[in-house]
Amino acid sequence: MKTFGWLLKREYWEHRGGFLWAQVWTAGIVLLLIASAVIVGEVLQDKMHATVTVGVSLSALSTSLSQEQMSVVSTALDTSLLSLSLFPQIVLFFVTFFYLLGALYDDRKDRSVLFWKSLPISDIGTVASKLFTAAITAPLMAFAITILMQLAFLLILSVFMLLHNVNPMTLIWHAASPLTVWTKMLVLLPISALWALPSYGWLLLCSSFARSRPIAWAILPLMLLGWAITFSGLLQNFALPSSWYLRNVFMRLLLSIVPASWLWSENGFDKSAIGQVIDGTSAVSGSHETLVLQWNWIFSALSRPDMWIGVAAGVAMLAAAVYFRRRRIESLN
Amino acid sequence: MNAVIQARDLSKRYGTTVALDHVDLTIEPGRIIGLIGPNGAGKTTALKAILGLSEFDGELSVLGLDPRQQRFQLMHDVCFIADVAVLPRWLRVGEAIDFVEGIHPRFSRAKCEAFLARTKLKPTMRVRELSKGMIVQLHLALVMSIDAKLLVLDEPTLGLDILYRKEFYQSLLNDYFDAEKTIIITTHQVEEIEHILTDLIFIRDGKIVLNTTMEALGERYTEVMVNADKADAARALKPLDERQIFGKSVFLFDGVDRAQLATLGEVHTPNIADLFVATMKGAYA
Numbered sequence: 106m107k108t109f110g111w112l113l114k115r116e117y118w119e120h121r122g123g124f125l126w127a128q129v130w131t132a133g134i135v136l137l138l139i140a141s142a143v144i145v146g147e148v149l150q151d152k153m154h155a156t157v158t159v160g161v162s163l164s165a166l167s168t169s170l171s172q173e174q175m176s177v178v179s180t181a182l183d184t185s186l187l188s189l190s191l192f193p194q195i196v197l198f199f200v201t202f203f204y205l206l207g208a209l210y211d212d213r214k215d216r217s218v219l220f221w222k223s224l225p226i227s228d229i230g231t232v233a234s235k236l237f238t239a240a241i242t243a244p245l246m247a248f249a250i251t252i253l254m255q256l257a258f259l260l261i262l263s264v265f266m267l268l269h270n271v272n273p274m275t276l277i278w279h280a281a282s283p284l285t286v287w288t289k290m291l292v293l294l295p296i297s298a299l300w301a302l303p304s305y306g307w308l309l310l311c312s313s314f315a316r317s318r319p320i321a322w323a324i325l326p327l328m329l330l331g332w333a334i335t336f337s338g339l340l341q342n343f344a345l346p347s348s349w350y351l352r353n354v355f356m357r358l359l360l361s362i363v364p365a366s367w368l369w370s371e372n373g374f375d376k377s378a379i380g381q382v383i384d385g386t387s388a389v390s391g392s393h394e395t396l397v398l399q400w401n402w403i404f405s406a407l408s409r410p411d412m413w414i415g416v417a418a419g420v421a422m423l424a425a426a427v428y429f430r431r432r433r434i435e436s437l438n
Numbered sequence: 439m440n441a442v443i444q445a446r447d448l449s450k451r452y453g454t455t456v457a458l459d460h461v462d463l464t465i466e467p468g469r470i471i472g473l474i475g476p477n478g479a480g481k482t483t484a485l486k487a488i489l490g491l492s493e494f495d496g497e498l499s500v501l502g503l504d505p506r507q508q509r510f511q512l513m514h515d516v517c518f519i520a521d522v523a524v525l526p527r528w529l530r531v532g533e534a535i536d537f538v539e540g541i542h543p544r545f546s547r548a549k550c551e552a553f554l555a556r557t558k559l560k561p562t563m564r565v566r567e568l569s570k571g572m573i574v575q576l577h578l579a580l581v582m583s584i585d586a587k588l589l590v591l592d593e594p595t596l597g598l599d600i601l602y603r604k605e606f607y608q609s610l611l612n613d614y615f616d617a618e619k620t621i622i623i624t625t626h627q628v629e630e631i632e633h634i635l636t637d638l639i640f641i642r643d644g645k646i647v648l649n650t651t652m653e654a655l656g657e658r659y660t661e662v663m664v665n666a667d668k669a670d671a672a673r674a675l676k677p678l679d680e681r682q683i684f685g686k687s688v689f690l691f692d693g694v695d696r697a698q699l700a701t702l703g704e705v706h707t708p709n710i711a712d713l714f715v716a717t718m719k720g721a722y723a
Contacts, residue, residue: 107540108540108541110540111537111540111541114537114540115537118528118529118530118533119526119528119529212526215524215526215527216524217524217525217526217527218524219491219520219524220524220525220526220577222489222491222509222513223489223513223517223518223519223520223581224513224538224541224542225510225511225513225514225541225542225543226510226513226541227510228509228510230510431509432493434486434491434492
């Protein structure tokens with residue numbers, strides 16, 4: 106257990122550039138853009154005597170709001186908080202994808218595997234530490250950055266409100282429900298990790314297996330198989346649509362790390378679900394649903410057979426990754 | 439006491455190349471063994487097998503464990519430097535010490551810091567900023583601070599200058615080695631380890647061609663410096679090797695009575711390098 110803690114620390118030392126600093130930089134740039142947009146807006150507004158709306162027009166905000174209007178503001182705020190979290194999630198996807206491909210390959214390439222193997226560390230422990238880092242450590246760091254980013258965003262908004270003589274305490278901090286948003290993101294984390302298990306397994310397996318270019322091993326065989334299946338018309342024999350392979354094999358193995366991707370893999374792109382997650386306006390104009398990311402979407406993943414088939418496949422590929430980790434040390438010659 | 443390493447019928451082939459050819463080997467505790475052979479003789483293959491880094495045929499037990507199946511347990515008592523400069527480039531010196539201290543129950547931080555105090559290494563330095571010699575210094579300091587039963591060093595001092603090499607072997611003998619420990623060293627700089635070895639193993643084409651203690655070596659092999667007039671008499675005794683120095687012939691004999699040889703000229707015990715050259719004649723042919 107103590108050893109495992111040190112293994113996690115090692116992963117952090119090696120990859121803090123991707124897991125931490127890339128996130129910090131992205132968050133900083135996004136916040137800077139938002140702040141400058143607010144400032145530009147202010148200047149233009151002064152020049153053009155335009156009106157500003159935050160779901161409801163700003164002049165209306167200075168007077169008291171009806172229950173109805175308040176709920177619109179609420180939803181708009183929660184939606185923008187959730188949209189903000191997309192930026193760390195996008196960074197997280199790319200960083201995790203390449204982290205996993207290099208995790209069991211890079212140290213064989215630079216021969217430092219010989220140093221790690223000279224210490225009492227089991228191969229299963231090594232693979233487990235890489236999996237834990239991708240599935241838990243990195244998303245938790247992205248989550249922490251997201252919280253800070255959202256708080257900074259609400260702060261920028263509050264300053265903006267103050268400039269317009271609106272009390273940000275009632276309008277922003279009361280209306281927004283960051284705690285709900287954060288709870289949902291936190292609950293989403295282990296479910297996303299379970300859903301992504303086939304991707305973790307496949308990428309780690311390629312990383313462990315490849316003697317060179319793990320990324321080619323990860324993508325090319327799947328593409329070749331895809332073409333073979335399409336041209337042979339194999340799927341039609343089983344009365345499956347031609348997109349079946351793409352959705353259930355190709356995407357699951359390569360892109361399950363994409364956050365909440367089960368939402369759009371159910372029936373192709375589930376526009377109603379993903380649309381509301383990405384584009385808050387539909388939620389606003391629609392049912393005034395305060396819960397932007399609904400609980401039933403989150404838990405829908407757990408009742409799907411393809412979730413658990415994926416978990417089983419992921420575990421099998423992780424076992425194979427451990428097997429190759431034990432054998433492949435070709436650098437020593 | 440049980441043998442540290444017990445190998446029977448150890449074989450390994452890469453495609454059609456035979457790297458180890460039915461090797462039998464027993465290594466007792468408390469020895470310092472020099473494993474010497476030309477490039478491609480099978481030294482590294484043998485060490486890889488011992489360290490659980492490769493598959494092989496035959497039986498092999500290291501400290502009573504099977505290195506193929508139990509590498510993880512084995513590494514509690516075995517340390518190795520398998521090659522030079524294999525520390526990860528992103529690692530900091532301080533992180534390396536913290537990590538090994540956290541992972542290895544037999545690591546002594548105090549010892550390691552004492553070793554590093556003799557170098558220019560600082561805790562905040564990254565491996566990628568270090569010279570090759572400094573990386574080796576760090577690696578050796580880490581490994582020598584682990585109280586292991588078996589230490590395997592594959593060309594440990596490659597890239598180090600002569601000052602540090604001397605100091606390293608000195609401290610290996612004085613600060614590290616004791617009757618409980620066993621050290622296996624491979625190196626091409628045979629003359630530098632000659633004085634610290636207790637045992638010598640020559641390996642050639644995957645076979646062990648010589649396995650002897652240093653004492654037995656002195657009894658078995660004799661070098662005689664012979665004047666030209668007695669050279670034919672010396673040749674009649676079937677020497678292993680003959681070379682010329684200052685107009686005299688130097689003959690190397692295996693298992694010939696030393697008193698008899700003394701009548702031919704000045705006798706002494708050959709050094710390992712000369713013995714190696716004589717034994718490996720034609721190794722690259």
